[in-house]
Every structure is written in structure tokens, then in C-alpha cells.
Amino acid sequence: xxxxxxxxxxxxxxxxxxxxxxxxxxxxxxxxxxxxxxxxxxxxxxxxxxxxxxxxxxxxxxxxxxxxxxxxxxxxxxxxxxxxxxxxxxxxxxxxxxxxxxxxxxxxxxxxxxxxxxxxxxxxxxxxxxxxxxxxxxxxxxxxxxxxxxxxxxxxxxxxxxxxxxxxxxxxxxxxxxxxxxxxxxxxxxxxxxxxxxxxxxxxxxxxxxxxxxxxxxxxxxxxxxxxxxxxxxxxxxxxxxxxxxxxxxxxxxxxxxxxxxxxxxxxxxxxxxxxxxxxxxxxxxxxxxxxxxxxxxxxxxxxxxxxxxxxxxxxxxxxxxxxxxxxxxxxxxxxxxxxxxxxxxxxxxxxxxxxxxxxxxxxxxxxxxxxxxxxxxxxxxxxxxxxxxxxxxxxxxxxxxxxxxxxxxxxxxxxxxxxxxxxxxxxxxxxxxxxxxxxxxxxxxxxxxxxxxxxxxxxxxxxxxxxxxxxxxxxxxxxxxxxxxxxxxxxxxxxxxxxxxxxxxxxxxxxxxxxxxxxxxxxxxxxxxxxxxxxxxxxxxxxxxxxxxxxxxxxxx
RNA sequence: GCGCCUGUAGCUCAGUUUGGAUAGAGCAACGGACUUCUAAUCCGUAGGUCGUGCGUUCGAGUCGCACCAGGCGCGCCA
Numbered sequence: 306x307x308x309x310x311x312x313x314x315x316x317x318x319x320x321x322x323x324x325x326x327x328x329x330x331x332x333x334x335x336x337x338x339x340x341x342x343x344x345x346x347x348x349x350x351x352x353x354x355x356x357x358x359x360x361x362x363x364x365x366x367x368x369x370x371x372x373x374x375x376x377x378x379x380x381x382x383x384x385x386x387x388x389x390x391x392x393x394x395x396x397x398x399x400x401x402x403x404x405x406x407x408x409x410x411x412x413x414x415x416x417x418x419x420x421x422x423x424x425x426x427x428x429x430x431x432x433x434x435x436x437x438x439x440x441x442x443x444x445x446x447x448x449x450x451x452x453x454x455x456x457x458x459x460x461x462x463x464x465x466x467x468x469x470x471x472x473x474x475x476x477x478x479x480x481x482x483x484x485x486x487x488x489x490x491x492x493x494x495x496x497x498x499x500x501x502x503x504x505x506x507x508x509x510x511x512x513x514x515x516x517x518x519x520x521x522x523x524x525x526x527x528x529x530x531x532x533x534x535x536x537x538x539x540x541x542x543x544x545x546x547x548x549x550x551x552x553x554x555x556x557x558x559x560x561x562x563x564x565x566x567x568x569x570x571x572x573x574x575x576x577x578x579x580x581x582x583x584x585x586x587x588x589x590x591x592x593x594x595x596x597x598x599x600x601x602x603x604x605x606x607x608x609x610x611x612x613x614x615x616x617x618x619x620x621x622x623x624x625x626x627x628x629x630x631x632x633x634x635x636x637x638x639x640x641x642x643x644x645x646x647x648x649x650x651x652x653x654x655x656x657x658x659x660x661x662x663x664x665x666x667x668x669x670x671x672x673x674x675x676x677x678x679x680x681x682x683x684x685x686x687x688x689x690x691x692x693x694x695x696x697x698x699x700x701x702x703x704x705x706x707x708x709x710x711x712x713x714x715x716x717x718x719x720x721x722x723x724x725x726x727x728x729x730x731x732x733x734x735x736x737x738x739x740x741x742x743x744x745x746x747x748x749x750x751x752x753x754x755x756x757x758x759x760x761x762x763x764x765x766x767x768x769x770x771x772x773x774x775x776x777x778x779x780x781x782x783x784x785x786x787x788x789x790x791x792x793x794x795x796x797x798x799x800x801x802x803x804x805x806x807x808x809x810x811x812x813x814x815x816x817x818x819x820x821x822x823x824x825x826x827x828x829x830x831x832x833x834x835x836x837x838x839x840x841x842x843x844x845x846x847x848x849x850x851x852x853x854x855x856x857x858x859x860x861x862x863x
Numbered sequence: 864g865c866g867c868c869u870g871u872a873g874c875u876c877a878g879u880u881u882g883g884a885u886a887g888a889g890c891a892a893c894g895g896a897c898u899u900c901u902a903a904u905c906c907g908u909a910g911g912u913c914g915u916g917c918g919u920u921c922g923a924g925u926c927g928c929a930c931c932a933g934g935c936g937c938g939c940c941a
Contacts, residue, residue, distance in 0.1 A: 651937090
């Protein structure tokens with residue numbers, strides 16, 4: 306069923322039935338009606354359920370119950386997976402799939418290998434996701450860690466449903482903060498080579514500045530002594546900056562995140578990006594001068610106030626650079642541009658989107674997501690952090706402390722925009738309170754069963770050949786969950802909500818843990834054992850696939 | 864003041880996009896299960912004015928309006 310989920314199939318079947326009923330009632334139904342399908346609250350209400358009769362009753366001038374009855378009379382599903390249908394007041398159509406059909410789906414999982422849940426969408430899009438994009442003047446912090454988990458998982462999800470995804474990191478390598486960073490490092494560096502150099506006002510105080518200075522000194526010695534020379538100074542700053550960027554890249558790599566493009570803002574400026582934006586906006590009549598500054602008439606494009614693009618001193622503002630950047634993205638031909646911004650950037654969203662529109666670009670191609678605040682808790686208390694003073698928990702510290710798997714999983718446990726309390730003690734605990742281990746343990750348990758089987762000299766044979774009809778209804782219930790994996794992936798991808806993956810995995814792991822405690826997989830009956838091993842292996846593969854999407858490892862043993 | 868986010872069990876949160884059936888999970892509490900493929904697990908008990916009010920609807924945690932509470936953002940900073 307590559308590319309088509311169970312839901313799609315059922316919708317088609319219902320649609321056909323409704324068309325038949327429409328003829329019966331001499332009614333035309335609009336083409337664009339959707340057929341809502343949901344999973345009912347309990348198993349005795351069916352495997353899927355639709356309220357479509359309640360929605361169409363008025364149109365058909367009949368009661369929801371009568372319409373629902375008429376629809377199920379017209380369902381032709383003899384050969385299909387539908388076992389029977391029921392109508393329940395006030396007009397639900399409940400669909401029961403045959404238990405045997407569910408069991409057979411285990412084969413799908415096993416035969417599709419790592420591709421289970423990976424479907425081709427109807428319209429593959431070229432998508433760009435830009436995230437993290439932290440200033441290269443310091444180590445990444447925990448907010449970046451959250452954005453990284455979010456962006457990378459979302460990218461994985463969108464790829465999984467067939468989009469072509471590019472991960473991009475914008476390097477803010479132009480501007481004041483870079484100068485300030487350079488001066489800060491320079492001061493430490495000069496101390497190392499035995500000279501005085503004033504530490505800049507509002508300079509960066511963190512230890513990492515000294516680390517960078519030491520690194521430069523170790524690599525290049527006193528080579529930058531002649532700092533008065535503009536060329537020497539520029540090289541010093543570039544080298545220091547490069548070191549910092551490399552540091553960030555390494556941290557992200559440790560986190561399992563690899564960017565396809567590292568986009569330099571400086572290069573964009575050199576290409577004249579900001580000038581082009583000014584020219585276009587001027588031509589379109591969206592600029593004006595006031596108080597010696599150049600303004601963009603953002604209020605005409607949905608912003609609540611106008612925005613400065615070029616300051617009185619001739620310097621470009623952040624917004625101008627960002628508009629140039631977005632224009633560049635549009636020129637690169639993406640169908641969808643996703644920006645994941647930190648919570649402190651929410652104030653500029655209206656300006657960016659307004660500017661995009663003012664440039665004559667399709668505003669709706671850009672989707673801005675705000676990744677929420679992160680508050681770290683230790684011993685039940687909030688950790689205060691100050692970046693300028695260099696007193697904060699970096700992303701590196703976090704990875705050292707709780708590890709990549711716990712960090713990524715915890716960040717995805719909340720919806721993207723909500724504030725998040727990250728309990729460092731909990732994330733470290735190797736106890737059932739910690740959901741990461743719960744899921745990983747289920748995976749390791751399956752591996753363990755197979756190890757045991759081998760130890761006992763059992764030959765499970767080719768699992769695809771297993772006689773799945775030997776499985777019980779309890780086991781079919783797990784197969785149902787497996788079938789919903791592709792639906793969940795599609796939903797998570799289209800809604801841009803990677804956290805759904807975590808919740809699905811916790812439920813599937815729960816199913817398996819319960820099963821494991823209740824049922825022995827390895828038995829004296831080779832046929833039953835094979836069938837149970839097939840189910841277990843299918844569970845393992847789905848857990849592995851789900852964990853892969855959120856960038857968490859699937860251990861063989863714990 | 865304006866904008867964004869949040870308010871669901873003692874705690875941390877799903878569920879709100881597209882209204883639907885007895886509102887879910889984990890933790891904490893209490894009581895149980897290890898001669899067993901890993902007890903990092905499982906079984907059971909208990910726990911709720913879905914912030915408040917009004918409205919729309921056959922039906923509202925979900926939609927609309929108003930209000931209350933908390934967080935954040937509102938620069939010719941990035």
C-alpha cells in the first residue's frame with residue numbers, strides 16, 4: 306500500500322457508496338466534500354469511524370441515521386479489508402476491519418524494510434527549512450538545541466512523505482556583534498602574546514572567548530601582532546569566527562544534525578542582495594525617508610508599524626538583510642520555505658512577511674514557526690542564565706549532561722510553540738519515569754528475544770512466511786497500531802508537528818511492553834513462535850523508523 | 864496599551880487544525896507481579912467545575928465574543 310494509507314482506501318470506498326446513495330436520493334453532492342475518518346474512542350466502536358452522514362443529512366433531506374444506513378447498504382467491500390459496518394446513534398458509521406486483514410499487514414512492515422511509512426505524496430515539493438542560525442559569536446545554547454531538534458525532525462518527516470528537503474543555516478557573519486566578538490577575542494589573544502589590548506565595552510565575557518584566543522595562538526602564534534593593518538585584523542576576525550562556527554557545526558553534528566547549506570550573510574551583502582531589495586521596494590513605492598533614515602511602509606502590508614531599513618548612520622538593519630535573504634530563497638525556487646525562529650524573534654515576523662509581500666513574492670510560501678522558550682530545571686529549581694556574562698548552560702553542556710537521545714526526545718515532547726520546562730534530572734534518569742528509555746527499551750527487548758532464540762538454537766525461518774493467522778486478537782491490535790504509523794507520519798508532516806511521533810512511539814512501546822509481559826514469544830510450537838517473532842520484528846522496525854525520524858538511537862541492548 | 868504563546872488530574876503534558884460517542888498518558892500516591900524471552904517492564908486502585916462567563920450548534924475541551932491569570936515580544940539592536 307505504498308503511497309496510500311488505509312484511510313485513503315476507506316475514504317474512496319465511502320465516497321463511492323455516497324455517490325450511489327446520491328443517485329438514489331436524486332441529489333448532487335459537491336465534489337469538494339471531505340470524508341472525515343477518525344479512530345473511535347474504543348475498539349467496540351470499530352477501527353475507523355466517520356461522521357459523514359451527520360454532515361450530509363441536511364443536504365439529503367433525511368436523518369443522519371437513515372442516511373448512514375443507506376450508505377453502508379451501498380458499500381461494496383467484499384474483497385476488501387472491511388469485515389462489517391455499523392451505524393450508531395446519532396449517525397456514526399463505524400467500520401470494522403477483519404482481524405485477519407490486520408494480521409496480514411505485518412507482512413507489509415516486514416517486506417518494506419526501512420521504507421515502511423515512507424510514502425510518496427501526491428505533490429512532492431521543494432522545501433527549505435532554515436533553523437538554528439545562531440549568531441556565530443558564541444556556543445549554541447539550549448534554545449538552539451530545541452530548534453535543532455524541531456527543524457531536523459521536521460525535515461526528516463517532510464522527506465519521509467516524499468518532499469525534497471534542504472536544511473539551511475544562516476551564518477550571521479556581518480554586523481556589529483561580529484566586530485564585538487572579534488575585539489573580545491583580540492583582547493584575550495593579545496594578553497597571551499604579552500601585549501595589552503583594551504577589552505571592548507559590552508564585550509563577550511565567556512570562557513569560550515579565551516578558548517578561541519588560545520586556539521588562535523596555538524595555531525598561529527603571534528602572527529597577528531600587527532593588528533593595526535586592516536588586512537591582518539580582518540584575517541584574525543575571520544579565523545576566530547571560523548573557529549566558532551566550526552565549534553557550532555561540531556555540536557550540531559554530535560546532535561545528529563547536518564545542514565546542507567551554510568549560508569553566509571556576508572556573501573549575500575557582497576552580492577548586493579540588500580541593494581536589490583531597496584531598489585525593488587523603491588520601484589514599488591513602499592519606501593520613504595524620514596529623520597535621515599530609510600523606511601519600509603510595513604503598515605501597508607499588515608504590520609502594525611513601519612520599519613527602518615537603513616539607519617541614519619547608513620547601516621542596514623536586520624530587517625533589510627533578512628528581506629534580502631528571503632528574496633534569495635525565493636529565487637532558489639522553493640515551494641515552501643520554513644523559518645524556525647527563536648521566541649525572541651516573534652516581534653519581527655510581521656515585518657518579514659510584510660516585506661516579502663511588498664517585494665511581490667508569494668507570502669504564503671513562507672511559514673514561520675516560533676520555537677518556544679526553554680527553562681532548565683535542576684533539583685526542581687529554574688537555572689538562571691545570562692549570555693553576555695558567559696554564565697549559561699550551552700548546548701554542549703546539555704549533551705554532555707543528558708545525552709543526545711534524551712535531549713532530542715524531550716524537546717519534541719511539547720508542541721513547538723509552547724514554553725518548555727526541561728527537567729535535567731528527569732532526562733538523566735534511567736527509570737520508567739523517563740519516556741525515552743521506555744521506547745528504546747521496547748526496541749532492545751525485541752532484539753533480546755531474537756538473541757535468546759538464537760541461543761536456544763531456534764530457527765525462526767523467513768518471517769515473511771510466518772502463518773499470521775495463528776496470532777490472537779490482542780496481537781492483531783498491535784498490528785493495527787503498526788498500520789497507523791504511515792497515517793501518523795503523514796499527519797505529523799502535513800501539520801508540521803513532529804511531537805506526534807513521540808506520542809505514537811510511546812503508545813506503541815506500551816502495547817509491546819504489555820504484550821511482552823503477558824505473552825511468551827518463544828514457545829515450543831515453532832509455527833506460533835514464528836508468527837510472534839514476525840509481529841515482534843515488525844514492532845521493532847516501526848520503532849526504529851520512528852526513532853530515526855526524531856533522531857534518537859534505537860539500541861540493541863540496554 | 865498592542866501582538867504572540869499558554870491555562871485540561873497533585874505535577875508535567877497530549878487531545879483543539881477538520882466540533883462528535885464514557886476527556887487520555889506519564890509521573891507522584893496506594894495495593895500487587897521477578898524459579899520466566901531484560902522488573903529500564905507489567906497488572907490494579909484512586910484522582911477532573913477542560914481558567915471564567917455568554918453565544919453558535921442536534922452536539923463544544925475543540926468554533927465566536929468578552930473577561931481572568933501567567934510567560935514573552937513590541938529599538939534607527941541582532
